[in-house]
Amino acid sequence: MNVMNESPRRKELTRQAAQLFVQEGFDRTTVRMLAQEMGIKSGSLFHHFRDKQEILAAVIEEGTQNALVMAREALARCDSSADARLHAMARAHLETLLTDRNAHVVALYEWRRLDSEARAHLSHLRDAYEELWEQVIDEALAEGLIHGDRFLVSRFVMGALNWTVRWYDPAGPRTPDDLADELVAMITRRPA
Amino acid sequence: MNVMNESPRRKELTRQAAQLFVQEGFDRTTVRMLAQEMGIKSGSLFHHFRDKQEILAAVIEEGTQNALVMAREALARCDSSADARLHAMARAHLETLLTDRNAHVVALYEWRRLDSEARAHLSHLRDAYEELWEQVIDEALAEGLIHGDRFLVSRFVMGALNWTVRWYDPAGPRTPDDLADELVAMITRRPA
DNA sequence: CGTTTACACTAGCGCTTGCTTGGTTGACCC
DNA sequence: GGGTCAACCAAGCAAGCGCTAGTGTAAACG
Secondary structure, three states: OOOOOOOHHHHHHHHHHHHHHHHHOOOOOOHHHHHHHHOOOHHHHHHHOOOHHHHHHHHHHHHHHHHHHHHHHHHHHOOOOHHHHHHHHHHHHHHHHHHOHHHHHHHHHOHHHOOHHHHHHHHHHHHHHHHHHHHHHHHHHHOOOOOOOHHHHHHHHHHHHHHHHHHOOOOOOOOHHHHHHHHHHHHOOOOO | OOOOOOOHHHHHHHHHHHHHHHHHOOOOOOHHHHHHHHOOOHHHHHHHOOOHHHHHHHHHHHHHHHHHHHHHHHHHHOOOOHHHHHHHHHHHHHHHHHHOHHHHHHHHHOHHHOOHHHHHHHHHHHHHHHHHHHHHHHHHHHOOOOOOOHHHHHHHHHHHHHOHHHHOOOOOOOOHHHHHHHHHHHHOOOOO
């Protein structure tokens, strides 16, 4: 059994699972459906994953890990002005939400299906990501770019961004960067 | 079979179902669990609802209907300034999200589990509600209270508000009105 | 060469699922 | 006081569920 390992095969299977989880939801996706999508029989699936739960955990871990890396890189790439960093975070957030859409939708919608140990492990990843946000929000508050409670503002911002998976159409006229800019413009107060 | 009818009994059962749907998720909630919560046997459940799907539809319809009524009343109650109406909508939104929490969480999380006909029917209700928001946003834009794209702004605002069900703790120090005021303050631009 | 390892298969166990069927009960109605 | 009807129950069916056991096979390894 390949549990704990990070073989490329397993990664590919995880990617395919993510798509099915988005289409059908975790509970409605049977191991037989997963196996068929992967081109194998249902029994073979348990060579790669201990159980169905572990597939879910793998999907969510992938997505969250990527988001964290992308956000850190984006922050490292831009200058230190609060405005630039705010834009960078918003853009990175929407960028991952789009390119890694399946994994993120699963993370947002099926989090509650994780068993307690998987949840404990993944909570740390998610918290690390959210701390990045609060940090950037803090900087923007310190510069007077925005006002309000750091906790509430960061929650509102992440809510607005995460909600985009419900309505954003990548085929439409707006790019993720458009959305990011518009959101930042909405919450930053420039003299009228 | 009581299909289509709105007996008080059915309403009570719907309320109880909502709670279980929140706790366990729709797919994991079995008809046997629902029946036990309601104090009846699983077979009897199908006297009140055609099938499990219909229970879900009933829960969501209840919640959305209430939200629509509450929002309309709140708007009717306040004066016509864009600022007042914006506050009223935000407060009403969070108020229903809190008092009718179960139904709304179900509506937000389990929408995709609805079959196509139920979804078609309920979409109209939801659209009517969202139109209220866009209307109020339009007024705020016209008064120069906020700036940006009406579509994007209303989506961002609803995202920020709906996301609260994930983190808001009613036992904490903040009231729903606090949240509403903070959000409106965040998006309205007052001269610095 | 023989052994191990990764990956897949077949077959099916034990259990749960949503839902149906046929029947009982007690309150109300003319 | 027979008829009606909403509400409920006991019993169970057919289908589907996650997962396991045991086996086959081809490539990689020492």
